[in-house]
Amino acid sequence: MTRDKPAPVNTDIMRGLNDIMILYLLMQEPSYGYEISRQIREKTRDGYVIRETTLYSVFARLESAGYIESFSGTVSMGRPRTYYRITDAGRTYYRQKCQEWQEIQSLLLPFIEEE
Amino acid sequence: MDTIISYLNNLFANLPKSERVLALKAQMQASMEDKYLALKAEGRSENEAIGSVISEFGNIDELMAELGLASAPQAAPLRPFSLQDARSYLAAARQTAILIGIGVFLCLLGTASLIWIGQLVDNGQLGQHLGESGRGALAMIPFFILIAAGVSMFVYSGMKLDRYKFLETGEFELAPAAKSELERQREAFQPAFGLGIMIGVSLCILSPLSLFLFSLFGEERTGFGVPVLLIIVGIAVFFFIYFGTIKDAFNKLLKLEEYANKNKQETDKVIGIVAATVWPLAAATYLLLGFTRGMWGTAWIIFPILGIVFGVFSAIYTGIKKS
Numbered sequence: 017m018t019r020d021k022p023a024p025v026n027t028d029i030m031r032g033l034n035d036i037m038i039l040y041l042l043m044q045e046p047s048y049g050y051e052i053s054r055q056i057r058e059k060t061r062d063g064y065v066i067r068e069t070t071l072y073s074v075f076a077r078l079e080s081a082g083y084i085e086s087f088s089g090t091v092s093m094g095r096p097r098t099y100y101r102i103t104d105a106g107r108t109y110y111r112q113k114c115q116e117w118q119e120i121q122s123l124l125l126p127f128i129e130e131e
Numbered sequence: 132m133d134t135i136i137s138y139l140n141n142l143f144a145n146l147p148k149s150e151r152v153l154a155l156k157a158q159m160q161a162s163m164e165d166k167y168l169a170l171k172a173e174g175r176s177e178n179e180a181i182g183s184v185i186s187e188f189g190n191i192d193e194l195m196a197e198l199g200l201a202s203a204p205q206a207a208p209l210r211p212f213s214l215q216d217a218r219s220y221l222a223a224a225r226q227t228a229i230l231i232g233i234g235v236f237l238c239l240l241g242t243a244s245l246i247w248i249g250q251l252v253d254n255g256q257l258g259q260h261l262g263e264s265g266r267g268a269l270a271m272i273p274f275f276i277l278i279a280a281g282v283s284m285f286v287y288s289g290m291k292l293d294r295y296k297f298l299e300t301g302e303f304e305l306a307p308a309a310k311s312e313l314e315r316q317r318e319a320f321q322p323a324f325g326l327g328i329m330i331g332v333s334l335c336i337l338s339p340l341s342l343f344l345f346s347l348f349g350e351e352r353t354g355f356g357v358p359v360l361l362i363i364v365g366i367a368v369f370f371f372i373y374f375g376t377i378k379d380a381f382n383k384l385l386k387l388e389e390y391a392n393k394n395k396q397e398t399d400k401v402i403g404i405v406a407a408t409v410w411p412l413a414a415a416t417y418l419l420l421g422f423t424r425g426m427w428g429t430a431w432i433i434f435p436i437l438g439i440v441f442g443v444f445s446a447i448y449t450g451i452k453k454s
Contacts, residue, residue, distance in 0.1 A: 049158055050165030067189025068162060072155050073197035098158050 034066065034074045036117065039102060039110040042084060046101035049075075075100060083109050134181050135163050142191045146200060155194070163188070209302055214309035217384055220295055221316075221377075227288035228376035232369035234284035235407050239365035241277030242414040243358035245270050246431060249421070250354045278411075298383045301390060310385065317381040327374035328449050334367035335442030342435050357434045364410070364438055371445065372403045402445050413437050 037059075041052050053066050078084045083106035089099045102110070143156050163184050170180035248270040251257035258266040297303060305313070338360045345356035382388045413433050420430035 049162035050169075053162070053166070054169070065187055067187060067193075068159050069189030069191060069194040071162075072159055073194050075158075076151075076155065076194070076197050097161060098154070 033117070034070060035078065036110065036113050037066075038071075038074055038078070039083065039106055039113070042100055042102040043107065043110065046087075046089075046099045048089075048097050048099050078106065081109075082106075132164065132167060135167060135184055136160065138185055138188075139163070146195065152198065152200075155198075209304035210297060211306065212303040212309065212384075213306045214312055217305070217309045217313055220298070220384065221380055223291055223295065224376060224380035227292055228373045228380075230284045230288040230291075231376065231403070232372040234281040234288075235372060235403065236365040236369050237277045237281035237284070238407070239361045239368070239410055241274045241281065242410065242417075243361040243365070244277060245274040245414065246361070246417070246434075247355065247358040248273065250358075253354075299390075301386055305384060305386075313381060313384050317378075317385065317387075320377065320381065324374045324378050327370045331367040331370035331374075332442070332446045332449060334363050334370070335438070335445050338363040338367070338438045338442060339435050354431055357431045360434055360438050361410070364406075364441065367442075367445075368403065368406045371406070375403060402448060405444070406441065409437065409441065 037056055038052060041047060041055050047055075049068075049071060053068075053071055056064060056066050075084070075086075079086060079100070082103060084100045084102055086098050086100050088096055090096055139156065139160055143152070146152050166187070167180050167184050170183055171177075175183070248257065252266045252269060258269045261269065341359040341363060342356035345352045345354075345359065382390050417430050417433055420426040424430075
């Protein structure tokens with residue numbers, strides 16, 4: 017367990033990539049706050065723990081941009097919970113972001129040197 | 132879990148309570164709750180789980196920037212308070228200390244005069260040519276005039292200090308030069324304060340002696356001891372109020388003692404407040420018993436008893452405060 021360890025990846029870099037991660041997860045299925053942060057942690061093998069405020073900032077931003085929308089649902093415990101699902105505009109934006117990232121990656125690759 | 136909720140409440144306390152903000156807050160709370168329950172299910176201790184959840188919370192400014200909200204309102208800059216300001220405040224405090232002290236003294240003097248004149252009338256030394264109601268009024272007139280004068284002094288001094296109200300809450304920044312000067316002055320004032328309170332307490336304790344002194348001159352004179360007792364108590368209360376108010380002014384400026392923390396309590400004025408409540412009440416009781424039961428000659432026992440009780444109270448109270 018590495019829950020209490022600081023994230024090994026620079027969070028400044030990660031911040032710009034939050035959109036991609038969250039939109040990707042919402043493309044699989046509609047989801048809610050804790051579930052998304054849990055999946056991010058799992059997929060990065062505890063490499064990145066998204067902060068509560070970061071997560072909800074992204075939700076707020078993507079929702080006002082019309083890339084995701086919220087709806088209320090319930091979970092087994094019967095507690096009301098706010099779910100998010102991706103919109104068509106969100107899918108387009110996601111693809112655009114992925115492309116951007118691939119370009120950045122290929123541009124940057126010649127400059128990356130492993131020790 | 133309560134820790135997490137109150138943590139969140141604190142962070143959101145300064146944010147506008149718009150629907151959007153509240154909805155986000157509720158979602159964040161649910162999410163933190165999920166995380167907390169998951170950690171507990173993993174076998175983490177209460178403290179570990181809460182610590183983890185809070186450490187992964189992040190920075191509220193990030194969310195506020197996203198929502199287009201200004202960052203939490205900065206604590207308003209503290210109002211500057213110069214040495215000049217401090218001097219005029221102290222001067223005003225000294226003046227009101229005298230005024231309030233005299234005001235309380237006048238209230239007690241009013242009661243004293245009421246009893247004294249009442250005794251004279253009863254003994255047939257005064258108001259012989261007046262009717263029954265005229266004799267009653269004779270005692271009441273100076274009483275009400277003195278009480279009115281005392282009360283108007285309270286009101287006037289209250290108005291005078293009104294513009295210094297912000298000092299109570301400590302929302303001011305004392306200039307460094309003023310601070311050292313005031314500390315020096317406060318230090319110099321301490322012995323006078325101690326002496327003043329000591330004199331006041333001694334007077335309270337000794338005040339019942341006046342009763343015995345008057346009773347030496349004959350049974351029918353005992354009643355005259357009560358007004359004298361009241362006047363002595365009045366002088367004692369003046370000492371408490373005068374020195375107490377000035378010390379209070381220093382403490383306010385330097386944010387000491389009861390002003391050291393924000394949730395300050397008005398403790399220093401307690402003796403004055405108790406005196407200003409208890410003695411007029413005793414006077415009212417005396418009047419009531421006198422007018423309804425005609426107990427003018429016996430009900431005065433209220434005053435010496437109260438004098439002793441009050442003296443003991445002030446002595447103990449001051450003792451406790453000092454330690």
